[in-house]
Amino acid sequence: MPEKIKAPLVLTLICTIVAALLIFVHKLTYVDTTGVITDELKSGLTEIYGEGKYTMLRSDDGGVLKYDGVDSVIVNEDGKTAFEITSDGYSKDGIHVLIGVGEEGISGISFIALGETPGVGTRIKDDKNFIKQFLGMKEKTTELDALTGATLSSKGMKKAVDTALNAYKEYTNETSKGGKAGE
Amino acid sequence: MSNLDEFKKGLLKENPTLVGLLGMCPTLAITTTAFNGIGMGLATTFVLVGSNLVISLLKKVIPRSVKLPCYIVIIAGFVTLIEMLMKGYIPGLYKSLGTFLSLITVNCIILGRAEVFASKNKVLPSVLDGLGMGLGFTCSLTLIASVREILGAGTLFGLKLPVLNTMTIFILPAGGFFVLGCIIAFVNRIAKKKPPVTVGCAECSLNGECAACENKGGAEE
Numbered sequence: 001m002p003e004k005i006k007a008p009l010v011l012t013l014i015c016t017i018v019a020a021l022l023i024f025v026h027k028l029t030y031v032d033t034t035g036v037i038t039d040e041l042k043s044g045l046t047e048i049y050g051e052g053k054y055t056m057l058r059s060d061d062g063g064v065l066k067y068d069g070v071d072s073v074i075v076n077e078d079g080k081t082a083f084e085i086t087s088d089g090y091s092k093d094g095i096h097v098l099i100g101v102g103e104e105g106i107s108g109i110s111f112i113a114l115g116e117t118p119g120v121g122t123r124i125k126d127d128k129n130f131i132k133q134f135l136g137m138k139e140k141t142t143e144l145d146a147l148t149g150a151t152l153s154s155k156g157m158k159k160a161v162d163t164a165l166n167a168y169k170e171y172t173n174e175t176s177k178g179g180k181a182g183e
Numbered sequence: 184m185s186n187l188d189e190f191k192k193g194l195l196k197e198n199p200t201l202v203g204l205l206g207m208c209p210t211l212a213i214t215t216t217a218f219n220g221i222g223m224g225l226a227t228t229f230v231l232v233g234s235n236l237v238i239s240l241l242k243k244v245i246p247r248s249v250k251l252p253c254y255i256v257i258i259a260g261f262v263t264l265i266e267m268l269m270k271g272y273i274p275g276l277y278k279s280l281g282t283f284l285s286l287i288t289v290n291c292i293i294l295g296r297a298e299v300f301a302s303k304n305k306v307l308p309s310v311l312d313g314l315g316m317g318l319g320f321t322c323s324l325t326l327i328a329s330v331r332e333i334l335g336a337g338t339l340f341g342l343k344l345p346v347l348n349t350m351t352i353f354i355l356p357a358g359g360f361f362v363l364g365c366i367i368a369f370v371n372r373i374a375k376k377k378p379p380v381t382v383g384c385a386e387c388s389l390n391g392e393c394a395a396c397e398n399k400g401g402a403e404e
Binding site: 003006007008010011014015018021022025026029031091113115117118119120149 | 215216241244245246248249252253256257259260263264267268270271272275278279281332335336337338349351354355
């Protein structure tokens with residue numbers, strides 16, 4: 001067979017076989033976790049509100065209820081809300097947190113995953129005083145005692161908190177109007 | 184060379200990271216915790232063994248003109264495979280390795296071994312070569328990462344160690360270069376590798392045309 005035909009043919013064959021095998025593996029390993037309260041989320045919720053029955057809210061079209069920047073909204077049987085938020089820190093999507101918000105403001109923050117630099121950016125989780133300044137916050141503020149050396153991580157954390165406050169406002173507006181979000 | 188030698192050479196004598204200085208990007212970027220280092224190393228080993236195996240099997244089938252695209256497709260296939268498996272079973276590690284997992288595809292160790300070794304050798308030596316090189320890579324990553332994690336964060340594999348004072352610089356890029364440099368120097372010392380002999384102007388391929396030689400009127404040594 002001439003080289004001109006053989007070369008593209010072999011390459012095409014290899015690509016096809018590799019793609020077919022990958023489709024097969026994808027089918028085997030892929031687990032759809034959208035709309036499911038995973039174990040990590042569950043332990044985060046327990047950390048904020050304690051044991052209880054939690055449900056992830058759904059929007060009218062059946063998908064997961066979302067607000068600007070919020071991955072999902074979870075409520076427990078007392079109607080307490082927590083927002084799952086992924087925010088950019090030093091690394092993209094580095095901060096993955098659950099933020100509990102109620103009438104009294106931010107009631108708790110729990111980290112699901114933290115992709116920030118170990119020992120530097122992860123101090124936003126380890127430094128309890130840093131997290132403490134957000135608790136009870138009701139309105140967005142411009143003040144923030146950022147951690148030295150972890151400015152971007154601190155800013156990312158503040159952005160996550162702002163997002164949660166915004167989403168809570170929207171959520172309470174919706175529920176007081178028609179109450180369709182609390183199904 | 185016997186099969187055992189093919190395996191052993193990657194561990195120290197021809198260690199891809201510390202002697203060959205290949206794959207510096209993941210070496211510096213992900214060695215912030217020992218767990219990341221070992222995970223990245225094992226993922227690379229898997230891809231290296233798999234691609235060496237397949238490429239040495241197909242070396243007669245693949246025409247020369249499409250050699251590189253074929254190798255890259257095979258390597259990328261294995262990388263996607265390990266990515267899917269890791270996402271399914273070890274999501275924590277998958278998250279912390281991030282982009283660098285997909286970037287194994289363009290890791291020069293893998294393409295280098297495919298091109299230099301697997302495309303010219305039989306199946307068994309190729310697999311052993313891949314395994315040796317991969318484990319060499321894993322060991323060096325874990326070593327660098329352990330040093331950086333102990334000194335920089337005061338932990339090892341996430342366990343707290345009684346370190347007097349942590350030095351954050353070791354977690355930052357600068358510390359990565361520092362640790363890498365020290366370990367390379369140490370390994371060269373053990374392997375008794377001589378520094379390259381200084382080549383005088385006599386053996387220089389420019390043959391006295393460069394500025395350094397011009398003043399002195401041609402070759403000097």
